[in-house]
Amino acid sequence: MSDITRIAEQVTAALGGRSNINGIENCMTRLRITVASQDSVDVPALKRIEGVLGVVEDQTMQVILGPGLVDEVADEMGRITETMVTMEGDEQAATAAGGLTAAELASRGEQIKTQRKQANQTPLRNFLRRIANIFLPLIPALIACGIIAGLNGVLTNLTVKGITPWATGITPALGAIASGFMSLIAVFVGMNAAKEFGGTPVLGGAVAAIIPFAGVAKVTVMGQALAPGQGGVIGALFAAVLAAFIERWVRKWAPRSLSMLLVPTLTVLLAGLVTLFVFMTLAGWISTGIGSLANGLLQTGGPLAGLVLGGLFLPLVMFGLHQALIPIHTTLIEQAGYTILLPVLAMAGAGQVGATVAVYMRAKRNASLRNTIKSALPAGLLGVGEPLIYGVTLPLGRPFITACVGGACGGAFVALFDMLGSTVGSTAIGPSGWAMFPLVNGSKGIGTAALIYGGGLLVAYVTGWLATYFFGFSKEGLEALNAPEVDEQRADLIGEELAPRA
Known part of the structure; x- marks a missing residue:
């Protein structure tokens, strides 16, 4: 086997x-798994499975496996359970096994969608989910x-200095x-947004394609000529959402015999005109404001801003609110080639790594917790923080707070250099931790940016470790954590007791 x-069979x-x-x-x-009865789920057994980095108990069970492995296990579980597997951000991208008919798959898919809609339906979560589905x-x-751009930047610098003349071509x-x-x-944003809001992706893409088209420079709005790309992804988002609403409206009254002509034509024409004469200007102001606000x-x-951003990012990740930052990062990358916010926010994960090492050192007789840390720490070093959040620091309560302290100090370090004129950014969103090194860039070049980013990681590691090692546990909590009979359920109870005190 x-x-x-x-893993799939044990899960x-x-x-x-x-x-x-x-x-x-x-x-x-x-994996996010919808179960018929939570009473039938054996959470301790789920946590003990080799390869499982963490478990989040919610209305939808979440089993953390890490990148790569999660894809293979999901496919295998789909085959074993004869259940359709959907990809986050793409409800239609489904695979199935076990000989289910197309009608059965469609019925099962609708059942899953209905269950998801009923679970955790809040306006904020719905909004963030849609934003994530567009950008993820x-x-x-x-x-x-981003990685290719970083490699090209290094080769370009070396070529200018005459070190790699062979790279000229x-x-x-x-x-x-x-x-x-x-x-x-x-x-691409237009296509995904149209799909998410119930429209035809290619029509959303057609309207959004107006924004980067060079010919918009001939269009004048309020006495000012438009600039190609003005409004960027924000404008594309507005345009595609409007196109989806117009498309649905036209379909309601258009005669069936003429719908093939009327629906796409009116959708692109009406949404296109609004995009040109309203959205490109409005979104241009918003995009410029985002860039100015982030830099300012x-x-x-300086350090105070970095302290706040780095210290609050872990709670944002815990509640899923960090997804609201994706369009902001994308806008900054589109404007400057990198986002200066992400390296600061990435310090939160580094603070958690330092805190986790301290927990490992303090929980000397808690074999279960130490095994969890050994499994989850490599992923944490590469920027995958959920296993450490849900498997280590958050259940213990106080170490989650001390991890935030480490992130705050690392964020302050990076932001200090931003204030001094050496900005540090990431040319892509997604990776953090050590995985961000190939993506860093800044106003003083890739080398300087990498040094500052590495220094921030070191500060976050050390301060997260110090805060957790010396202040992460009460005397009673530490004794209970290292009790001979302690197991994962006992550790969870300890975390519940410590969290209010923290």
Whole structure:
């Protein structure tokens, strides 16, 4: 039996068997599983499975496996349970096994969607989910283009200095590969946004494509000529959402015999006119404001701004609110080539790594917790923080707060250099921790940015460790954590007792 099959079968069994599983969703690091009865789920057994980095108990069970492994386990669980597997951010991208008919798959898919809508339906969560569904599918391309842009930057600098003359013909090609996607990112945002709001993706993309088109320079609004790309992804988002609403409106009254002509034509025409004469100007103001606010915040607020941003990011991740920052990061990357906010926010994960090391050292006789840390720490070093949040620091209460202290100090360190004129940014969103090194860039070049970012990580590691080692536990809590009979359930109870005191 392969490791993938073993994990999938053990997870299925711990979740109450195939009859208790109604839906499986696969995101970048975890499985989100809708179960018929939570009473049938054996959470301690689920946590003990080798390969499982953490478990989040909610209306939808979340099993954290880490990037890569989660995809293979999801596919295998879909085969074992004969359940459709959906990808986060793409409800239609589904796979199934077990000989289910198309009608059965469609019925099962509708059942899963209905259950998801009923669970956790709040306006804020719905809004953030939609924003995430629009931008998350773009992250792999942003990462790839960011890494290629970083490599091209290094080669360009070396070529200018005469160290790598052989790269003279390569750097233009790498530049084209890295920049091609970003030049048309508005189109991809438009397609995803239209789909998310019930429209036809290609119509949303067609309207959003107006924004980067060079010919918009001939259009004048309020006496000012438009600039190609004005409004960026914000304008594309507005345009595609409007297109989706117009499309649905036209479909309601258009005669069936003429709908093929009327629906796409009126959608693109009406949404296109509003995009040109309203959205590009409005979104241009918003995009410029975002860029000015981000730069002004770090250049003026300096360490204090970094302290607040780095210290509050872990709670944002815990509640899923960090997804609201995705369009802001994307806008900054589109404007300057990198987002200066992400390296500061990434310090939160580094503070948690330092805190986790301290927990490992303090919990000398808690084999279960130490095993969890050994499994989750490598992912944490690479910027995948959920296993450490839900498996280590958050259940213990006070170490979660001391981890935030580490993140705050690391954020203050990076923001100090931003205020001094050495900005540090990331050319893509997604990776953090050590995985961000190939993506860093800044006003003083890649080398300086990497040194500052590395210094921030070191500060966050050390302060997170110090705060947790010396202040992360009460005397009673530490004794209980290291009691000979302690197990994971006992550790959870300790965390519940400590959290109010923290």
